[in-house]
Amino acid sequence: MIDAALFSSALGALTPILLAALAGALCQRAGVFNISLEGTMLVGCFAGVAGSWYSGSVWVGVLTALLAGTAYSLILAVGTVTFAGDAIVLGVAVNLLAVGLTSFLIQTVFGTRGSFSDPTLPGLDPVEIPLLRDVPFLGEVLSGHSALVYVSWIAVPVLALVLYRLPVGLRLRGVGERPEAAASLGVAVDRYRYGVILAGGALCGLAGAQLALGNVTMFSENMTAGRGWIAVVAVMLGRALPWGVLAASVLFGLAEAFGFRLQGIGLPQQATDAAPYVVTLLALFVFSARLRSRRATRRTTVT
C-alpha cells in the first residue's frame, strides 16, 4: 500500500500545483490577489504541446509554454495595475478566456476537437540523478522525474531567498503590506506588481508544460481540471510562504496519490477529489481559531 512508487507518483502529481502556487504566493506577497492561475496554466499546456509538436523538440515546447504564460499574464497585469480593474473580475474573465481560447485554437491549429495527442509528440524524459539513483528507497522516490520537477524544487528555496534575504524581496513585501509607505520611500509599486504577475505567468506556463508534456503527453480541453484553484488554496493554506506552499502542495500531492491507491480497494475517486478542499478548510479553522485566541490573550495582557 505504501511504497516508493506511491511517493514517486505524489511528486509528479504535485509539481504543476507547486509551480502555480509559488506564482500565487509571489503575487500575494506583492499585494496582488491572483486567481488566474488556472487559466494561465491551461494556456501553458496548450503552448507547450503546440511548441513541442511544431518544433519537434520538447525544450522548445517548454520555452513556448513559459513565454505564452508570461504573455498571457500581461492581461491581468495591464488590467489590474495600469487600469486599476477589479482583480477578481479580471481573474475570472482570464480563466474563461483561457478555456475559450484553447478550445478555439485546438480546432484552428490542430483541426481536432476535444483533445490532441500523437505518438510522435515529444514529451519530457525522466532524468536519472547519477548517485542518488542507486540509494535503495530514496533513489526510487526522488530520481527519474522530469527536469521541471527538479526546477520546481529549486524554485522553492530560490523564492524564499529572494523574498526574505535580498533587498528586492524586502521592497516587494513592502509593496504588498503598505503600498503607500513603499511608494513614499521611492519604490515603484506598479513596476513591482508587473514583475510578480509576469514572473507568476512564467511559473504557471512551466506548470502547464509539466502537466501536458511531463505527467501526460497530450492536450485536452480544460485539462487543468481545477489544479489552478487547488494552487490558490495551497497559497492560502501555506500563508503565501514558499516553504508553507511547498508543504501544502506535498500534502495535496500525497492525498492525490494515496487516494489513487485507495480506489483500488473500493474508495470512490470523488472522495479523493474532495480531500484537498476539506483538508484545507479544516486547517484554516484551526489556524484562525489559534490566531484569534492569541489575539485575545494579547489584548488582555496589554490592558
Added chain:
Amino acid sequence: MNRLGRWRGALTVGVAVAAALVLGAILLAATGANPLEAAGAIVTGAFGPDGIQDTLAYAVPVAGMATALAIPLRAGLVNLGGEGQLVLGAISAVAVGLHVPGPLGLVAALVAGMLAGGLYAAAAALCETRLGVPLLVTTLLLSYPAMSLAAYLVRFPMRDQGSSLPQSAQLPPDVRLPALAGNGLTVGLFLIVAAVAVYAVVDARTPAGFEARVTGWGPRFAQYAGIDRPRTTLRLLACSGGLAGLVGAIVVLGFPYRFIDGALITPQYTWIGLLAALLAAASPLGTLVAALFFAALTSGGFAMERETQVPRELTAVLQAVLIIFLAATTGLLRRRRSAA
C-alpha cells in the same frame, strides 16, 4: 452620479464593446471567414424566430445564477461557491422528484433544491461569522466537495441502471416542469423572472435591501449604523444559495429530465453569471441585462458555427475579451474619479 459621469460611463461601455468587436473581426478574418457574414449569423442566431428560444433557454440558468450571486454582492460579499450550490440543488431536486410522485413531487423537488443550496451557502456564511475564515475562501472551498458528492451519487447510488453514462434515472412525466419549447425552455423561465422581480423590489423598497446596500458602501459604517453584520451575511448567503439551488432544480426538471454529471458545470453558467453580476455592480436590472446579453452571444455562437463553420468557442473568447475591456475601463474611470 451626475450627467457627465453617466455619459462617460456609457462611452466606456461603448469603447469596450467596439474594441471587443474589432478584435473578434480580426480573429474571424484570421480563420478565413467573412466577419460580416459571421456577425450576421450571430445576430439572427440569437434573436431570429428560432434563435430567440435558444437564447431564452440558455438565459434562464445564466440570469438565475447571475441574480443569485448578485444578492450577496450588493453587500460587497463575493459568493464563489455558486457551482456547488447549483449542483447540490439539482441533485437534491432529482432525489426528491424520483421518490415523491405526482404534482406534489414537482413542488417538493423545487423546494428541496432551494433548501439544499440555501443551507449549504448558509454553512459557508457560518464558517465566516463563527469561525473567522473569509467568505470568499469558504464558499470556494465548499463548492468542490459538493460537486464531488453529486458526481459520486450519480455514479453509484442514483445511477440510471440501464445506462453506462454517469446520469440519474429520468423523472416521471408528472414531476416535470411544463415545456414552453422543444429545446428545454420550461415555465422555469417565469420562476426566474419572479425571482429577479422580488430581488428588485426587496433591493429598492425594503429595509433588508437598504441594509445590504449600506453594507456594500462601507462595512464599518454599516456596523456603526447598527446593522448586524453576521446576521446580514447569513441571510444574504442563504438567499443566494437558495436561488442557485432553485436554478439547479429548474434545469434538471426540464429536458432531458435527469441529472447528468457535468451538465451544469460545462456551460459555465456560474462563472458567466458571476461576471454579469460583477459588471452590473449587482444592480437587479443591470445584472439581468448583462446575463441576457451573454446568453444571446452564446446561442448566436452556436448558429455561427452551424452556418459558417467558425468554431463557436470564438464567442466565448469575445465574451471574455469584452469583460476584460470593461473591467479595465471601469477601473480607469474609478481611478480618474478618485484622483479628481
